[in-house]
Amino acid sequence: MPLQVTKIEHARFLLTLDERRRIIEDGSILIEGDTIVAVGKAAELAERGAERTIDAREMVVTPGMTNGHMHVSYAHAVRGIFPDDVENRLAYVFQMQSAMTAEEEHDTTLLGLVELLKGGTTCFVDPGSTRFFESTLPAYESAGCRVMIGEHVTDQENALNLPVYETDEAVRRTEASIERAHGLLDGRVRGWAMPFSLQVCSADLLQGASRVAREHATMLTLHHFGGLFAPPDDVTPTAQLQNLGLLGETTVLSHVMNLTDDEIDLIGQTGTKTVMCPSTVLKGGGGIAQGGRLPELLEAGVDVALGTDSVNSSNYLDMVRAMNLAAVVYKDSRQDPSQISAETALELATIRGARALGIDDLVGSIEVGKRADLVLFDTKRPEWRSLTNPVRNLVYSASGDSVDTVLVDGRVVVEGGRATFTDEWRLIQTVEAHGARIRERTGVGWDSVWPVE
Numbered sequence: 001m002p003l004q005v006t007k008i009e010h011a012r013f014l015l016t017l018d019e020r021r022r023i024i025e026d027g028s029i030l031i032e033g034d035t036i037v038a039v040g041k042a043a044e045l046a047e048r049g050a051e052r053t054i055d056a057r058e059m060v061v062t063p064g065m066t067n068g069h070m071h072v073s074y075a076h077a078v079r080g081i082f083p084d085d086v087e088n089r090l091a092y093v094f095q096m097q098s099a100m101t102a103e104e105e106h107d108t109t110l111l112g113l114v115e116l117l118k119g120g121t122t123c124f125v126d127p128g129s130t131r132f133f134e135s136t137l138p139a140y141e142s143a144g145c146r147v148m149i150g151e152h153v154t155d156q157e158n159a160l161n162l163p164v165y166e167t168d169e170a171v172r173r174t175e176a177s178i179e180r181a182h183g184l185l186d187g188r189v190r191g192w193a194m195p196f197s198l199q200v201c202s203a204d205l206l207q208g209a210s211r212v213a214r215e216h217a218t219m220l221t222l223h224h225f226g227g228l229f230a231p232p233d234d235v236t237p238t239a240q241l242q243n244l245g246l247l248g249e250t251t252v253l254s255h256v257m258n259l260t261d262d263e264i265d266l267i268g269q270t271g272t273k274t275v276m277c278p279s280t281v282l283k284g285g286g287g288i289a290q291g292g293r294l295p296e297l298l299e300a301g302v303d304v305a306l307g308t309d310s311v312n313s314s315n316y317l318d319m320v321r322a323m324n325l326a327a328v329v330y331k332d333s334r335q336d337p338s339q340i341s342a343e344t345a346l347e348l349a350t351i352r353g354a355r356a357l358g359i360d361d362l363v364g365s366i367e368v369g370k371r372a373d374l375v376l377f378d379t380k381r382p383e384w385r386s387l388t389n390p391v392r393n394l395v396y397s398a399s400g401d402s403v404d405t406v407l408v409d410g411r412v413v414v415e416g417g418r419a420t421f422t423d424e425w426r427l428i429q430t431v432e433a434h435g436a437r438i439r440e441r442t443g444v445g446w447d448s449v450w451p452v453e
């Protein structure tokens with residue numbers, strides 16, 4: 001059967017993020033099946049016909065965005081539950097997550113995917129939150145996004161309410177989680193090793209998880225913070241990982257706050273990948289000014305993806321807002337407006353983020369041969385105008401709310417700002433009902449600061 005040909009026609013601007021970072025005015029894209037086969041001026045592609053044409057006049061088109069750290073699962077059911085000053089929040093997080101049923105997790109996951117896709121994110125890393133992979137798989141199938149998934153494992157007692165396994169069992173679970181997921185849904189699902197962190201995993205577990213990831217030719221991610229505020233004689237957390245053989249091009253360190261200069265050098269020299277979650281740091285009072293080292297990581301040539309963390313961490317999944325934060329916080333904290341340009345922020349959310357997640361051969365730019373993961377922003381809105389510069393207007397003025405159309409693998413999953421694959425309002429009501437039952441089951445909840453009458 002011949003592949004369906006789709007044409008995106010007359011875009012106001014195509015932000016290609018290709019090698020030369022070309023911006024094509026009045027551009028068109030031709031897609032065969034799941035793959036981009038032509039990119040150029042609309043006039044150059046005028047003769048090329050298609051079964052389906054998407055009118056992109058007054059649209060800005062970008063590559064699909066990547067979110068390098070986003071715990072899908074329980075959070076949508078109880079969004080906003082935490083007061084600002086809650087202590088040991090993660091213990092409640094994992095308590096509620098452990099109380100989910102398979103059906104509940106399917107629905108909360110699907111709502112998470114709706115929000116991600118509607119904001120222009122086409123690929124994300126779920127750092128091990130999902131408990132019921134078999135029941136959430138249909139959500140990924142209908143939403144059609146890309147995901148890196150696995151099971152976060154620990155073998156040390158912890159205050160986070162994370163389940164603790166014997167070391168061998170934790171390694172076995174890691175391997176099983178990779179084997180059951182890796183390559184599913186035409187390769188859009190990838191299984192990764194996901195030991196939780198250096199603090200709650202033994203050396204044997206970290207090395208076992210790393211071995212399993214290598215044997216399955218896949219990647220590993222863990223939560224990681226550096227030793228900037230530790231006594232200077234301590235072996236830094238990053239040096240500990242290096243001593244365990246965990247650094248390298250297939251390891252993705254998430255958060256990476258508080259890195260010392262030596263740690264940044266180690267990460268750069270070993271080609272280790274990273275993810276930063278600026279909105280989570282800011283909301284949690286994590287101290288960007290003291291411990292945020294994004295400019296130094298980029299200077300060292302490190303690939304950095306942006307992440308938003310969960311909807312009870314940051315509390316939003318909008319990568320445009322995440323780009324905005326990445327671009328503005330360093331200007332302020334360094335008192336230097338030349339820090340992290342709008343162009344750099346867009347790279348982090350697209351091509352450089354894709355490199356950090358090991359998928360830049362497939363996505364991250366609008367180029368012939370790459371998958372058609374694309375976002376069309378509707379610029380017929382006041383916040384986009386006047387449209388003198390599409391990159392600056394996207395990063396500094398717009399939000400993900402202006403996403404009109406999203407394609408993944410050439411399939412339209414958001415159209416006219418609506419998800420094409422589910423009844424959103426019905427899903428929202430279902431998930432809220434799940435949330436009420438989860439709160440009842442766990443007893444987790446806080447009174448409103450202001451009286452509710």
Ligand SMILES: [Zn+2]
Binds near residue numbers: 127223
């Ligand atoms: Zn996390």
